Amino acid sequence: MGCAIVAALVAVRGNHEGCLCDARGISGKETRIAMGTQLAPSSTQETPALPVSVMIRTENLWKTYDMGEAIAVHALSGVTFEIDRGEYVAIMGPSGSGKSTLMNLIGCLDTPTSGKYWLNGQLVSELSDDELAYIRNKEIGFVFQTFNLLSRASALHNVELPLVYSGVPAKERLEKAQEALRKVDLVERMNHKPNELSGGQRQRVAIARALVNSPSIILADEPTGNLDSATGEEIMEVFERLYEGGNTIVLVTHEHDIAAHAHRIIHVRDGKIERDESVK
Amino acid sequence: MAQRCGRPPLTPLSKEGNHLGSILVAVLSQSQAPPMRPDSRARRKSGFWVTSREAFWIALETLRTHKLRSFLTLLGVVIATTTLIVVMSIINGMNLYIADHIANLGANVFILSQYDWSATGEDWMKMQRRNKAIRIEDFEYLRDNVKGYKNIGAEADLGGSDVKYKSRILHEVEVSGETPNMIDIGQAKVGAGRYLNDTDYAHESMVCFIGQDLVTEFFPSLDPLDKEINVSGIQFRVIGVAARIGTTFGQSQDKFVQIPLTTFRKIFRARPNLAVDVQAWDAQQMMVLEDEVRALMRARRHLPYHDTDNFGINASETIMGLWHQLTASIFAVTVGIVAVFMVVGGIVIMNIMLASVTERTHEIGIRKSLGARRSDIMMQFIIEASVMALAGGAAGVLISLFVSKIVSIFFTASVPLSAVLVGLFLSTAVGLFFGIYPASKAANLEPIEALRTEA
Numbered sequence: 179m180g181c182a183i184v185a186a187l188v189a190v191r192g193n194h195e196g197c198l199c200d201a202r203g204i205s206g207k208e209t210r211i212a213m214g215t216q217l218a219p220s221s222t223q224e225t226p227a228l229p230v231s232v233m234i235r236t237e238n239l240w241k242t243y244d245m246g247e248a249i250a251v252h253a254l255s256g257v258t259f260e261i262d263r264g265e266y267v268a269i270m271g272p273s274g275s276g277k278s279t280l281m282n283l284i285g286c287l288d289t290p291t292s293g294k295y296w297l298n299g300q301l302v303s304e305l306s307d308d309e310l311a312y313i314r315n316k317e318i319g320f321v322f323q324t325f326n327l328l329s330r331a332s333a334l335h336n337v338e339l340p341l342v343y344s345g346v347p348a349k350e351r352l353e354k355a356q357e358a359l360r361k362v363d364l365v366e367r368m369n370h371k372p373n374e375l376s377g378g379q380r381q382r383v384a385i386a387r388a389l390v391n392s393p394s395i396i397l398a399d400e401p402t403g404n405l406d407s408a409t410g411e412e413i414m415e416v417f418e419r420l421y422e423g424g425n426t427i428v429l430v431t432h433e434h435d436i437a438a439h440a441h442r443i444i445h446v447r448d449g450k451i452e453r454d455e456s457v458k
Numbered sequence: 459m460a461q462r463c464g465r466p467p468l469t470p471l472s473k474e475g476n477h478l479g480s481i482l483v484a485v486l487s488q489s490q491a492p493p494m495r496p497d498s499r500a501r502r503k504s505g506f507w508v509t510s511r512e513a514f515w516i517a518l519e520t521l522r523t524h525k526l527r528s529f530l531t532l533l534g535v536v537i538a539t540t541t542l543i544v545v546m547s548i549i550n551g552m553n554l555y556i557a558d559h560i561a562n563l564g565a566n567v568f569i570l571s572q573y574d575w576s577a578t579g580e581d582w583m584k585m586q587r588r589n590k591a592i593r594i595e596d597f598e599y600l601r602d603n604v605k606g607y608k609n610i611g612a613e614a615d616l617g618g619s620d621v622k623y624k625s626r627i628l629h630e631v632e633v634s635g636e637t638p639n640m641i642d643i644g645q646a647k648v649g650a651g652r653y654l655n656d657t658d659y660a661h662e663s664m665v666c667f668i669g670q671d672l673v674t675e676f677f678p679s680l681d682p683l684d685k686e687i688n689v690s691g692i693q694f695r696v697i698g699v700a701a702r703i704g705t706t707f708g709q710s711q712d713k714f715v716q717i718p719l720t721t722f723r724k725i726f727r728a729r730p731n732l733a734v735d736v737q738a739w740d741a742q743q744m745m746v747l748e749d750e751v752r753a754l755m756r757a758r759r760h761l762p763y764h765d766t767d768n769f770g771i772n773a774s775e776t777i778m779g780l781w782h783q784l785t786a787s788i789f790a791v792t793v794g795i796v797a798v799f800m801v802v803g804g805i806v807i808m809n810i811m812l813a814s815v816t817e818r819t820h821e822i823g824i825r826k827s828l829g830a831r832r833s834d835i836m837m838q839f840i841i842e843a844s845v846m847a848l849a850g851g852a853a854g855v856l857i858s859l860f861v862s863k864i865v866s867i868f869f870t871a872s873v874p875l876s877a878v879l880v881g882l883f884l885s886t887a888v889g890l891f892f893g894i895y896p897a898s899k900a901a902n903l904e905p906i907e908a909l910r911t912e913a
Contacts, residue, residue: 287827287905308831315829326824326909330519343829345508387828 232299233394233426234261234284239293241279241449253279255449256293261428263394266421268429268440276449278399281430285318285397286310298394315343319388323400325380327372333359333383334368340391358386362416378409385416395426402436414439506837509830513838517845520814531810532850534803535888538796539854539881540861545792546877547862549785551870556781566608566744567643567773570600570734570751574770576780589768590759591731594723599758600734604750609737611637613644614722614730621715622688623676631672632714633689635722635730643735645711651683651698654718658697662720666694669712670702689715692725748773800884803850804892811843811896822900823908832901839897840890847889851882 241254254276261267271277282288283295286302289310295303297317305313319340320326327336338355346354359365362382372380381401388396398417402410414436421427421441429440437443438457445453521528572591574581597612604610618630636644641653649670658665666689673682682696694717703711723730736751738744748771755769815822822835830838855878862871 282906285827287909308833311826311829311831311834314827320827322909326820326827328821328824330523339825340828342508342512343825343831343834345506347508391829 231262231264232260233263233265233297234259234428235296236260236283237294239280239283239290239295241276241283241288242291252449254283254290257446257449257451259444259451259454261395261426263426264421264424266417266427266429266439266441268431268437268443269446270431270434270437270443271446271452272432274448275446277430277432277446279449280446281397281399281428284395284428285320286313311343315340316391317394319385319391319393319396321381321384321388321396321398321401323403325372325377325384325404327380327383327387329372332369332371333364333375333386336372336383337368337387337390340387344391354390355386358390359383361389361420362386376409377405378412381405381409381413382416385413385420389420389425395428396420397428397430399430400432401429402431402433410436509834509837510841513841514845516838517842520842521846521849527810528846528849531806532803532846532853534799534806535847535850535885536803536854536857538799538803539851539885540858541799542792542796542884543855543858543873543877543881544861544865544871545788547858547871547873548865548869549788550874550877551866551872553781553785554872555870556778566738566741568736568738568744568748568751569772570596570736570755571770571772572731574767574776575772576776576783577770578783584766585768585770589770592734592769593729594719594732596755596758597732597734600736600751600754603754604736604747606739606743607736607747608739609639609643609735611640611643611735611737612719612732613637613640613735614719614727614732616690616722616726619690621672621690623672623685626676628672628675628713630713631689633726634714634716635719635726636716637719640716640735643737645703646700646714646716649699649701650681651696653698654716659718659720662724663718664692664694664721664725665697665717667698667700667716668696669700669714671710671713672715673699687715689717690726744773796884800888803847804888807843807847807889808892808895811839811893812899814842815839815896815900818900819903819908819911822903823905823911826903826905827909835903836897836901839900840893843893843897844886844889847893848882848886850889851885854885855881 237258239254239257240252243251243253245251257276257280269277269280279288283290284297286297286305290303293303294301297313302310302313314320327333328339331339334352334355337358338351341351341354356365356368359368362385364379364382364386367375367379372383375383381404385396385401396417401417402413405413417427417429418439427440429437431437441458442454442456444451445455570592572589573585577585594612597610601610614635616633616635619633621628621631621633636654638654638656638659640646641648646667646669648667651667653667654665657663666687668682668687672687676682676687677685682699685696686693687696688694694715700712700714705711717725719730734751736747738747752767752771756767759768761768822830825835825838858881859873862873865871
């Protein structure tokens, strides 16, 4: 009875799956039926009852590369873990450990060979190309080691790019982009091109870009790898601020000093999780 | 455990009493939680224009930063468009010219003559053998038996002759014998004096009506009327001067001497080959009269039913028909040239776009990681190719305007809007078509692979 009232309220407000009714232990499928929303074929799987707080959940993820002649390279060999909303997690390991592969899977840049991955309650591992693109646009904010900014566009245009692919009109884009730049203290430089900015400033533009569409998680791959230690510390401070503001942050790194900023470190080696420790 | 979100927190579920209320609050105050299912239709609608505009600006920017490369790429398209428009302009100019100067036999006038002016090749050879001249008897017969015409006149040509006055001489003057009503039917108009009249005709008078070129040559500061000129060895008195007509394809239309047809027969040719000019009251009646004249002539010459005419009935349509035959072949050749250049130009564009895609693989990876779908990338590159080609087309239009201006100084050219539109449309279509393959290659890049590529 209570669920019916909730369902009605939510229906009035609009499409919103996965968060509320799951809390009461009702399966995702029943929730969606109650809300009268259409089911995409891929999500008719029975979703186990997830607490509302779980952002990322993987189950036995494998990623295998076929090198021909019956030689298969296993980049990931059965990875299972969970990350809650609002957590600050570092994934750490030496090169070749599979951490980058894991990041690509989490960030929906790639699909696993086998295993399941739920992002915000939705089974992602079996989505179509366009749906993955949508998730990359709305749910995930990437920050790369090499910044990956468009060199011929201004900082402002770089930041508003995710909004362009969301179909947001120009005026609104401008406001949101400026807001994002404000959060990283870079509004005065918004019309500068990347080659007119320092390394630290470029990374901050990348972070603003990652933030602009209010994603569920921020995924950072060696964000300080191309910066000196002082600038690196500045960037880590930005991440700290974002964490305090409530963002979920997943950091991938091979440096212990950087990983130590996080509140939880998942150690990865040879494609498996070696250790999962809370550090703060 | 307190939840930390950028959004208003959902309270934990432990407190039953407040449970519904807190959920209510959470529901009503949450503004940022995203819908999980891709709302693709709405995104696609507004997204299409936004990403298209983005693609458009990227295309212009690319053109701007790689001016030389763009120029070389678009050369094929530019040449094709220019050729198309310039040829169309020349043809258009000539059409207007012809319609004004030549096809204007006079309103609602058709001419019965020995040959059909529009015949070509084999037909023409046959005509040379079969067709008989039109004689004065034919003219008189038609004059008396055709009903309802506005006017019927006849003219006979001597060809180019020498005309002298005092010590001056003009060569290649068109000398012809005319019936008096030819002033109403033909092109010439009276400028000074009068035209040949019935009295002149009846008396076979030695009078003439001259064109402006003779006035310029013989009588620059004199009054030409009543002066005697020597036409092909014979003296004639000038009784009238024509108003200036002008030139057609560089040939002056004012170099003529007209005398009464009767005089012509007495002095030059006893049995001349005539052209009979029939003037109708309106265009419709003209067609009726054409049929009537044809029928009468066929009967008169006892032509069996299945035989073709052994005379020619020529109207403005005949001339325009002749003209359109000519322009049709010119146009066909042009289409061939334009098509070849467009295809070549298109292939060059495709080649450059492929190179561009390879060059920007890293950029494409970045865009995909930010949420660009296959269709977004595809659209970006197709629009780029189309805009580039359109720019080439526009350049072609500008060049062709310039070239047409120059041509119209020496000859004639008038740029028709339809040619410009066809040129622009064709260029864009070529860009679009040849851009599809590179665009699909770009769209199908794997995001990770693309990101790993060196920028």
